[in-house]
Amino acid sequence: MPSPDKKRHTCCPVTIALDTFGDRWSLLVIRDLMCKGRATYGEFLESGEGIATNVLANRLKDLESANIIQKSRDPENRRRYLYRLTEKGCDLIPIILEMIGWSAKHDPQTVMEKKTLKRIKNDRDGLIAEIRARIKAS
DSSP states (O other), X not given: OXXXXXXXXXXXXXXHHHHXXXXXXXXXXXXXXXXXXXXXXXXXXXXXXXXXXXXXXXXHHHHHHTTSEEEEEETTEEEEEEEEXXXXXXXXXHHHHHHHHHHHHHOTXXXXXXXXXXXXXXXXXXXXXXXXXXXXXX
């Protein structure tokens, strides 16, 4: 992710978004925080996606620098950090839900609960509010 002081080659909104959160691993960390309730480095490693430890550490640092996630010490284990989406990160919820819906529509191998897909289609705002509330409570 480019630093805020670095001059951009383009001011295209799609390019800016992709520079901020657009690689596979960053989006999967955001997904894990948003949908799967994962919050620790170890939980991200165990997600089944096969992310390398150095890549995960880098993506967490980048997402924190971009103010998409925040980290805090785990009160139950002071050696461990907990990660959560910031308000800026929560603004990505609709985008992730759209990606899930798009994948389910266009790729028959997509694995997703039918009731969740139905909510994305029929009660998107309610689902977004529910996810935001869960994140806020964590």
